[in-house]
Amino acid sequence: MGKRVLFFIITNILVMTTLVIAWTLITTFTNIDPSIQDGSGGLGINYTTLMIFSLLIGFGGSFISLALSRWMAKKMMKVKVLDPDDQLTRQERAVVEKVHRFSRAAGLMHMPEVGIYQSAEVNAFATGPSKKRSLVCVSAGLLQNMDDDSVEGVIAHEVAHVANGDMVTMTLLQGVVNTFVVFLSRIAAILVSRLVRSEMQFVVRFAAIIIFQILFSILGSIVVSAYSRHREFHADRGGADLAGRDKMAHALRSLKTHVNRATVKDRTDDSAIQTMKISGKGSMMKLFSSHPDLDERIARLEQR
Incomplete structure (x- = not known):
């Protein structure tokens, strides 16, 4: 789930920033921004209108991000989509078969798209705006470095994310977060602009809103990353139900082995499994990690 969270957050920030820049320019040159009315509460802010505006932009931004998530993942990772009707290698067909088998077991009515991207990292992710339009993708490094049972555990985990509808629930959470982001950023920008001369207020407020x-x-x-870490435990349980607890636990232990090996080899190597990927490590950066520590995931799975 790490990469889909990363894609979603990046897309969301880009979409939200674009929407706010467009709205700020439009309202500035047309003078129709109803969220700022001089003389209201001493700050010139119409809080009710601003909250409605924030809700529309916040949830609009998150749902646009959701709609773009699968397309963004394919473009950013240069994913090769595996069509079952095409000529596939034995390894590629095995990946498609596993995804479809677990999808049917999870009760999905529509099979996810299946993809492989060329990278030495040991990773996999699932994304998409709905269960009907989802994508499950694995790295070439994962297929080369993990045995068949581990691959099954990882794929079952990703299919569980799709079956659980994690991207939709994450979108709703992101919409709430976005609403507060828009609301508070505009209030902060207005307050900052009041500290400069009137002829400079537009420039300062425009820049402050973006910042x-x-x-x-x-x-x-x-907040979104904390929710993602919570959903990882749930997806581990779902993966265990689909592939078997032994395979799911074996997959997590294999991932831990590769994490340790990559860390020893080169802590800055791009192929290492780092914070925003399949494992969560670090101190302050742990707050931004989409995945909990692998030891904790293994322990919780074994406690079931």
């Missing part, structure tokens, strides 16, 4: 928008979005990603 606060990005800053608060990054802080808001802490």
